[in-house]
């Protein structure tokens with residue numbers, strides 16, 4: 564049997580500068596507290612794919628999320644971003660096996676016990692503020708033998724959770740950890756979010772909810788609980804005096820260090836040896 568080498572040119576999609584710095588932080592851990600729709604899931608799909616493209620046959624790469632429906636979002640998006648012929652998706656196992664033999668798994672953190680046992684070479688924990696603590700512990704063990712890198716991303720959600728504590732540790736300068744905050748204004752400035760849409764959310768949502776979801780500012784858990792007991796129309800709790808004016812309207816894309824190319828090689832048994840159809844395995848911002 565002949566084994567031909569196949570070469571695929573990978574073109575990194577355009578990230579905005581803060582998004583790139585957060586996700587492609589060189590440190591082993593990057594903890595990212597971010598606004599909703601700031602582009603954390605999309606960018607981490609790209610990051611994990613790049614790690615897997617550098618991987619070897621049989622190596623495992625994990626995407627974990629609080630429940631399987633959330634992991635499926637990334638599973639679907641990653642498949643849609645890859646050209647046909649460069650991967651095989653297993654719809655029951657929720658895996659994508661790349662042409663180089665690396666396997667990307669999309670898992671639920673619902674049952675921590677099911678996460679023990681594997682050696683994982685790179686990992687993303689999505690929606691970390693909603694991810695169970697014991698599942699985080701299990702996930703961390705899978706990176707022990709490999710010393711694999713991890714991106715931990717989520718909205719801010721109160722202070723009494725492991726993600727908040729880890730973010731504070733990263734923020735206070737743990738040498739192995741990067742800490743990043745992406746707020747709605749960053750995504751607006753990059754042209755990813757629309758300023759008017761953010762203002763509408765600010766108008767409609769309770770102030771503390773808006774601050775967590777769009778400004779990545781944690782509310783006090785006690786305050787959150789008592790506020791939720793005081794039910795009432797959201798608009799009444801949205802005080803104009805607390806509005807911020809820092810949301811810009813620029814639509815220009817900040818490209819930063821994005822767009823660089825890298826080439827990934829892989830040995831594909833019995834492949835035609837031709838160049839892969841579609842020059843860009845990651846086709847950018849779909850879904």
Ligand SMILES: Nc1ncnc2c1ncn2[C@@H]1O[C@H](COP(=O)(O)OP(=O)(O)OP(=O)(O)O)[C@@H](O)[C@H]1O
Nearest residue numbers: 577578579599600601602603604605755848849850
């Ligand atoms: N750099 C970018 N340029 C253009 N569009 C982008 C960029 N990054 C992300 N997007 C788009 O922005 C939208 C939101 O991205 P994504 O789902 O990754 O955000 P998120 O921060 O994970 O949101 P959520 O809070 O819902 O989890 C998607 O449609 C995505 O394709």
Ligand SMILES: [Mg+2]
Nearest residue numbers: 603604605689
């Ligand atoms: Mg997301």
